[in-house]
Amino acid sequence: MDRSDLVKESFVKKEVPASIPAGKTSDYYGELVFDRKKMCKYLDVESLHALLDCIEGGKPLDRKTADGVARGMKEWAIEHGVTHVTHWFQPLTEGTAEKHDSLIDYDGKGGVIETFDGKMLAQQEPDASSFPSGGIRATFEARGYTAWDPTSPVFILDDTLCIPTVFVSYTGEALDYKTPLKKALKAVSDAAVPICQYFDPSVTKVYSYLGWEQEYFLVDEGLYSARTDLMITGRTLFGHNSSKNQQLDDHYFAAIPPRVAAFMRELEITGHRLGIPIKTRHNEVAPNQFELAPIYGETNLANDQNQLVMNLMNRIARKHGFVVLLHEKPFDGVNGSGKHNNWSLGTDTGTQLLAPGKDAKGNLQFVTFFVNVLAAVQKHNGLLKASIASATNAHRLGANEAPPAIVSAFLGHTMTDVLHKLLEVPSDTPIEIAGKKGKSVGLVEIPEIFVDNTDRNRTSPFAFTGNRFEFRAVGSCANCAGAMTTLNAAVAEQLISFKAAVDAEIAKGKKTNVAGNGYTEEWKQEAIRRGLDVETNVPKMFCEFTKPAAVEMFTKTGVYTQKELEARNEVKWETYVKKVQIESRVMVRMAINHIIPAAIAYKTALMKELTLANELFGNLDSCRTEVRVLERINKYVEEVGVKAQEMKEARKAANAIEGEYERALAYHEIAESLYALRKPIDKLEEVVDNKLWPLPKYRELLFIS
Ligand code: ADP
Ligand code: MG
Numbered sequence: 001m002d003r004s005d006l007v008k009e010s011f012v013k014k015e016v017p018a019s020i021p022a023g024k025t026s027d028y029y030g031e032l033v034f035d036r037k038k039m040c041k042y043l044d045v046e047s048l049h050a051l052l053d054c055i056e057g058g059k060p061l062d063r064k065t066a067d068g069v070a071r072g073m074k075e076w077a078i079e080h081g082v083t084h085v086t087h088w089f090q091p092l093t094e095g096t097a098e099k100h101d102s103l104i105d106y107d108g109k110g111g112v113i114e115t116f117d118g119k120m121l122a123q124q125e126p127d128a129s130s131f132p133s134g135g136i137r138a139t140f141e142a143r144g145y146t147a148w149d150p151t152s153p154v155f156i157l158d159d160t161l162c163i164p165t166v167f168v169s170y171t172g173e174a175l176d177y178k179t180p181l182k183k184a185l186k187a188v189s190d191a192a193v194p195i196c197q198y199f200d201p202s203v204t205k206v207y208s209y210l211g212w213e214q215e216y217f218l219v220d221e222g223l224y225s226a227r228t229d230l231m232i233t234g235r236t237l238f239g240h241n242s243s244k245n246q247q248l249d250d251h252y253f254a255a256i257p258p259r260v261a262a263f264m265r266e267l268e269i270t271g272h273r274l275g276i277p278i279k280t281r282h283n284e285v286a287p288n289q290f291e292l293a294p295i296y297g298e299t300n301l302a303n304d305q306n307q308l309v310m311n312l313m314n315r316i317a318r319k320h321g322f323v324v325l326l327h328e329k330p331f332d333g334v335n336g337s338g339k340h341n342n343w344s345l346g347t348d349t350g351t352q353l354l355a356p357g358k359d360a361k362g363n364l365q366f367v368t369f370f371v372n373v374l375a376a377v378q379k380h381n382g383l384l385k386a387s388i389a390s391a392t393n394a395h396r397l398g399a400n401e402a403p404p405a406i407v408s409a410f411l412g413h414t415m416t417d418v419l420h421k422l423l424e425v426p427s428d429t430p431i432e433i434a435g436k437k438g439k440s441v442g443l444v445e446i447p448e449i450f451v452d453n454t455d456r457n458r459t460s461p462f463a464f465t466g467n468r469f470e471f472r473a474v475g476s477c478a479n480c481a482g483a484m485t486t487l488n489a490a491v492a493e494q495l496i497s498f499k500a501a502v503d504a505e506i507a508k509g510k511k512t513n514v515a516g517n518g519y520t521e522e523w524k525q526e527a528i529r530r531g532l533d534v535e536t537n538v539p540k541m542f543c544e545f546t547k548p549a550a551v552e553m554f555t556k557t558g559v560y561t562q563k564e565l566e567a568r569n570e571v572k573w574e575t576y577v578k579k580v581q582i583e584s585r586v587m588v589r590m591a592i593n594h595i596i597p598a599a600i601a602y603k604t605a606l607m608k609e610l611t612l613a614n615e616l617f618g619n620l621d622s623c624r625t626e627v628r629v630l631e632r633i634n635k636y637v638e639e640v641g642v643k644a645q646e647m648k649e650a651r652k653a654a655n656a657i658e659g660e661y662e663r664a665l666a667y668h669e670i671a672e673s674l675y676a677l678r679k680p681i682d683k684l685e686e687v688v689d690n691k692l693w694p695l696p697k698y699r700e701l702l703f704i705s
Pocket of ligand 2: 291
């Protein structure tokens with residue numbers, strides 16, 4: 001089929017109705033997860049209590065209990081037609097990893113039976129050598145272990161029981177996203193609890209919450225299949241702007257096309273059955289761009305659910321004749337896709353620590369956490385930016401959608417006033433009295449003010465939005481754990497310092513007000529200085545992770561060892577190099593195999609016509625337009641040829657460089673030069689006969705009817 005047939009076909013494709021289960025959403029919600037309801041039904045009392053102690057109290061599970069839990073899970077799973085089991089983990093690649101084993105084993109009597117025990121539940125040994133490890137596997141054994149994470153419920157996908165696990169090396173280094181995330185969540189809880197206890201001694205645990213908003217594009221699968229660049233790199237490496245794209249602002253929140261709505265419905269139902277609280281769906285700013293957001297939840301679970309949703313999107317889209325693009329910048333000239341990470345902290349007593357309180361005491365606690373978060377973000381702004389940096393997100397960084405500066409004008413007058421007033425509180429005010437007396441720091445009115453005054457400034461990458469911070473620079477295809485590990489660890493470090501400073505004041509016999517200590521002043525000074533990191537070179541950004549401040553922060557909070565940080569940077573540089581290398585290869589090959597031949601075909605047709613005209617009239621007076629077009633084609637084809645050759649040579653030179661970092665720097669230059677090769681190609685698209693152009697154009701890819 002040629003391009004015009006594919007376009008026609010995409011236009012007449014009708015929606016595939018979603019398969020809708022009987023009953024209300026709440027009837028089937030969570031039916032495919034081994035949640036508390038299932039635990040109560042399928043586990044013996046002893047296993048149930050041990051498992052709950054493990055999930056809620058962080059107590060270890062012994063082998064006998066694991067056997068008991070596995071027994072119950074097996075019964076439940078088989079009732080749902082499960083035949084296979086897998087550990088489901090998040091290596092340092094994009095997406096999740098799984099290796100399915102069937103449940104059967106010999107029964108010793110010549111037949112087979114279904115088996116699933118505590119050992120299979122708790123641990124597996126995938127070969128770590130095929131996953132990125134940044135050199136950790138080279139110096140130690142190649143073996144890696146996956147170990148069950150009981151805090152994220154087991155779920156069923158098709159015929160397979162999926163067990164969320166961490167993935168670590170033989171010597172205990174993390175080889176995944178989940179391990180450091182869980183460490184950071186523990187660190188922030190350990191650091192926050194003693195501070196919460198100044199206000200409420202009954203607090204024993206602090207939860208980190210994450211509400212992600214997943215943006216994505218949909219394209220028709222037929223058209224997608226004709227774009228090698230989309231298929232291989234996830235984005236269009238060229239394509240002239242459509243005459244109309246998002247300039248009329250007519251896509252954002254517009255009516256959802258029926259074919260897309262059917263896809264969304266199916267995705268939601270599947271997600272709901274898997275206990276993912278999917279809540280919001282809407283059209284985004286760019287044509288063919290959409291968003292899905294669930295109700296926020298505990299960060300580790302919410303992140304697992306995001307990974308699962310990205311996976312489900314890919315599968316379900318195909319059923320509806322679409323391909324999902326999770327790349328941060330699939331199309332030039334229209335908005336890219338991000339994944340806002342709404343983040344907050346809350347206590348096990350039900351207090352939201354980043355929401356204004358009901359009274360002065362509650363507000364003091366709120367401001368204490370608020371200010372400490374700002375201090376952490378200020379101190380580690382470069383690192384936070386590095387935590388969201390990638391070869392693909394680089395196309396958004398620095399653009400209007402996600403500016404690189406971390407702290408921007410999101411405080412507004414209200415919060416600035418509040419902080420000023422706080423600093424005026426006499427420092428000999430006892431902590432308890434500060435709350436009880438409702439010290440006149442003007443905090444009591446915050447709830448009303450904030451309701452009307454949350455940040456709607458979409459250009460701020462880290463914004464306070466009333467009861468949470470919204471980290472907006474995270475990329476659409478990223479694992480949120482990258483950003484969430486860094487943010488929670490940075491806040492943990494800051495809370496530890498804060499607590500130490502407050503306790504030192506108390507030890508000196510100085511009565512102090514929690515929020516009126518020197519740290520606030522220190523933060524204020526820092527905030528005024530605003531010496532923010534403005535680096536835009538992605539490989540350089542990663543260096544933030546091994547700078548002394550970051551190493552100190554991560555080791556102090558127990559989140560990463562220095563070795564892990566170094567290994568991860570190796571992985572990041574290597575991934576960066578490979579991504580750009582693939583893009584550059586695809587681009588050069590397409591330029592040579594698709595673009596130049598199309599241009600030459602048109603050129604040949606024009607030259608034939610000119611020869612004919614010359615034969616007939618003895619001059620080219622009747623063919624001035626053709627001559628002009630021909631000249632343009634010659635110019636652009638020449639440019640494409642030269643630039644493609646230069647790029648090939650640059651790649652060759654870069655490949656010869658030793659050292660991941662140095663090679664990544666060289667590839668950064670190549671990444672920049674992709675734009676230069678793109679330009680003459682997009683110009684050719686403008687002049688070459690539409691019938692001869694081999695690739696679906698933006699106007700065809702971007703408008704689902
Ligand atoms: P908007 O696009 O207007 O920012 P959305 O409704 O698309 O808002 O997404 C907001 C996200 O923030 C949702 O996932 C929501 O559950 C989440 N959220 C709300 N309150 C909190 C909170 N306290 N902590 C973390 N996430 C939150
Ligand atoms: Mg939203």
